[in-house]
Amino acid sequence: GIASSSVTINNGAILKSDGNNSTISALTINSGGQFTVEPSKALTVSGNFSNSGSSTIKSDATGTGSFIVNGTISGNITSERYIAGYTSASDGWHLISSPVNNFSIASTTLAPGANDDLFWYDETQHLWMNYKEGSFTTFTNGYGYLCAYENTSTKSFSGTPNHSDLTFTNLSRTSNRGYHALGNPFQSALKWNDGNWALTDVNANAYLLNNGGTYSTISANGIIPSNQGFFVRVLSGTNSVTIPKAARVHDNTPW
Numbered sequence: 463g464i465a466s467s468s469v470t471i472n473n474g475a476i477l478k479s480d481g482n483n484s485t486i487s488a489l490t491i492n493s494g495g496q497f498t499v500e501p502s503k504a505l506t507v508s509g510n511f512s513n514s515g516s517s518t519i520k521s522d523a524t525g526t527g528s529f530i531v532n533g534t535i536s537g538n539i540t541s542e543r544y545i546a547g548y549t550s551a552s553d554g555w556h557l558i559s560s561p562v563n564n565f566s567i568a569s570t571t572l573a574p575g576a577n578d579d580l581f582w583y584d585e586t587q588h589l590w591m592n593y594k595e596g597s598f599t600t601f602t603n604g605y606g607y608l609c610a611y612e613n614t615s616t617k618s619f620s621g622t623p624n625h626s627d628l629t630f631t632n633l634s635r636t637s638n639r640g641y642h643a644l645g646n647p648f649q650s651a652l653k654w655n656d657g658n659w660a661l662t663d664v665n666a667n668a669y670l671l672n673n674g675g676t677y678s679t680i681s682a683n684g685i686i687p688s689n690q691g692f693f694v695r696v697l698s699g700t701n702s703v704t705i706p707k708a709a710r711v712h713d714n715t716p717w
Contacts, residue, residue: 471495471515479505479527483712488533491515499527501544504650504712506530513537519561519649521616526688528650528712531625538562540620541649543689547614548578552674554610556717557691559645560601562621567599570618577612583643586636604628604705606645606691608671619689623649629660629704633696641669645691647705651713654692655682660704669693673717685715 468487471477473494480500488509491497495515499505502525510533519527521542529539541561548554558572567573567580574580574593581590582598582605590608591597601607603624611617624647633642646652654668655661668680670692677693686692694703 468509471497473515479503481505491517491537499529501525501527502714504528504530504714506712507532509533511535511537513539516540518542525714525716528688528714530648530650530710530712531623535623535625538621539623539649540618541623541689542616542618544616545609545611545614546673548610548612555671555673555675556609557606557643557645557671557693558609558689559606559647559691560603560619561624561647561649561689562619563603563624565601565619565621567593567601570620571615572601572609572617572619574609575612579608579610581608583608583641585634585639585642588636588639601645604630604644604647606643606693608643608691625707627704627706627708629702631702632699633701633703635696635699635701640696641693642696643691644694644703644705646686646688648707648710649688650710651688651690651715652686652705652709653711654680654684654686654709656709658706658708660702660706662703663696663698663701664703665695665697669695685711685713687713687715687717690717 521544580593
């Protein structure tokens, strides 16, 4: 674990957060310093986080690290996501989301190979749009994407951490559908509809994809894991949903 005081990691120093729910007042990583949140472990920074070195939220088959900063953030992070390989039509599908700003997919571990898949859902056409056909090039903050990878691997998102509320307005409602694939944009789990979310003409439940293609209904205070995409349903063409950072929580509920 880590003590509750401010922590500075200098050049050549390596610090691992291996506590189940540690808290520190501030974290500074100087050039050449290295910091990791270990798989299934959790760290809260009650003040500011500044990174000029290396910072990684680790993920493996046991779980994914969780990182919450309540103050300001400067610098980049790398956030990992372990993804089990596709084995059959009843296994291997996930809704994924990015915890970093405007993540560009090409030439990264998220870019799908010949036997992998990555899609964005277009509600207006009721179609999954294929990355390989050029329908998108980045992960839009707060969106969810359908993915399946042939081989089990640990993927990496690198960039500036998403650290602000995200609001979507007037999402389409076509032919009485209104389903939209949104995504957890933060570096920890979220509590769905816990009183911090602003939902206007949006169904009170969210829907998580199980890897076999079925969906689980998530009611108020249910957990949306880190890097997890989810569906919401808008009830009219005039709507609004805000994904709030105040709903962040340390929770290692799996995909």
